[in-house]
Amino acid sequence: MVKELYKLYRPITATPFSCGETYIEIPPCETLAPYICCFWGTSKNIKTVAPNEIQNGVVIPDTCMDIIWEVDFTNNQIGNSFCGIQDISFISSSKNISVEVCTFAIRFYAWAVILFADEDMKSVLNSFFDTGYYFKDFKYKLESALLNRNTIAERIEITEKYLLQRINKNRENHNVMNSIYKMLISRGNVSIKELTEYASVSPRQLERLFKQVIGTSPKQFTNLLRYQYLWQDIVCRKYFNVQDAVFKYGYCDQAHLLNDFKSYHTMTPTQAKEYALKSN
Template structure:
């Protein structure tokens, strides 16, 4: 999930957006701004947004929302970013803001236990195993994930598994599809390839080539 801030130096204004968790492919073209605009983004792990924003994440999947409407006054705070003279200053200023709105009471041990188990399994864990590990009923777990993350447990697991496959695709010199099928518990090669393309928009070989060419 992301907070994206557009800083318009020509108009001396800022605009901020909150992007919910994305489980669909989004292609963004190159902008043709006649004004001087800098885009600065903060990316959160999918389980962390609720530690900063008091929002029900249910329904925010694949949504882009005006952050000022959700958190009135935030753009006034972000105007300070216009006067930062380096990336380091931008990061430090944003960190100060985020620490100021951090909510220690937002910690949900059942959610974090479940996510820890899910990440450790690299997305292979079954819903029943996750619920058993956290001692939470499936109905309660589903409600918790929808509220805290924005999507179901099963969909979250699919995204975690895809992220692990993508890491192998981009980091390994030779990516073996069949080995990945066995390692991540896909039904077969077709299942892995089709799920990867649904999330990424490209086949693994195409995605790797594009990523390497854009370095």
Template sequence: MNHQIFEPNNDLASLVKCYWTLESSKEDTPERNTIVPDGCMKLIFHYGDLYKHYPEDGSSISLPKCFLIGQLTKPYEVEPTGKTSTFFVCFHPNGFLPFASFPIKEMENTAVPLDKLFGNEGIEIGQEILTANSTSERINLIEDFLLRQLADNKNVDNILESTVETILTANGSLSVDELSKQNNINRRQLVRKFSSHIGLSPKQLSKTIRLQATLKKLLNSDVSSLTDLAYENEYYDQAHFIKDFKEFTGLTPKEFYGDHLKMSLIFDSKD
């Protein structure tokens, strides 16, 4: 798998985390992969062959060529049907709200076709990106499209933005009460804001960010003990770590380690 990461335009940097591409031949592509929740919604454009999704009921669904993947709260199984050539727009946890045409919570664990989000404009931008000749052209197209969508942008919610930044800085280790206190907002109000603006509760986003930080350490560090890794990332104990790990990946840390881990991190948002 070859992947590249690109920075957004300054006018979109508060909403868009990055753009990235993923490409491979059929021979380089794994049969099936688990996408692990990372707190970021993504626009996905398959200018290569389609992917299939495998829900928990054992069925298979062909994903659209162009869609938004809502907030994930559980592992999301996908499989390529051929050559992978994909362009991603990765939003910050609170970054998709200005573009949402219906409640973000309703998009949870769902692939939403672009026509449902943006009508005919969604169909048009999808076709333009699929037929573009280069990544730079795709980035220019999507940035022009998103900036047009921002014409009626709502004001930035400073408290929400500050709380998300606190979660990211602390790698998800703070409790909801601590987040409420640090950002001077009532706990119940904070939970409501997160649900409507991000599609996750503060606790869910914190658990997601903490697990992502742990996965990256598991991949990039010489980990001598899973117990040490659990304590280093401020889990109560190894049992707590394994419980959260299985919730988001469907596997234990030992089962998930190796190529499975590497591929899952490739499919998730980048630092």
């Protein structure tokens, strides 16, 4: 089932049209496409020279989880973090310093992380961890290899070889996958009752399974998917009609939709679209 989900859904960021030396997204190979949304980072090593400049960016909930490496070639150092699933936005900031650096990351679909991890996901919501806690082999087998590569293409090549060997399909839970399939075809407009009937499990059991596999409750994840689908409509359509979206996504009224969107995005739909287009 996990192999089919990515064909129904691809989440986007707050600036989905951005592409350049400081940020680029590259799709994975065909075999990894069901599990990896994209690889992302700097397209090549960046030499930064402005010590006091701060770069800020809005990071919105994208229903994914990321392993991120920050490589400092000048000092021959590499840092890492595992970013669990988020249901809040935050500001990402970085200070430029006079060194040669790069960023490289793997963006996993939330439902696929468990197939690569050593631990379950029950404590990852809105949290950052040392990668080694959840992915011991990732840290120790990939860090030195990444430090010795100069382009994102080279880093992707070595990472994909490792990931293809790492997949543990025995950790896939079919009840969770069936529920997510129902969420996706409903574009997040589905009740817990409908989900439990479709997956043939009790509400309590589905709650427990989702916490283990994804780190959220089924209700939280459904709401995140609905928000992501709504955001894609807002930013990708030339004309967006709020009242049509109220009906499409099952909101009570226009105020409910606008408040829900702002709670995730920290901006109104108009402000969010302007920010996304300005960052193009």
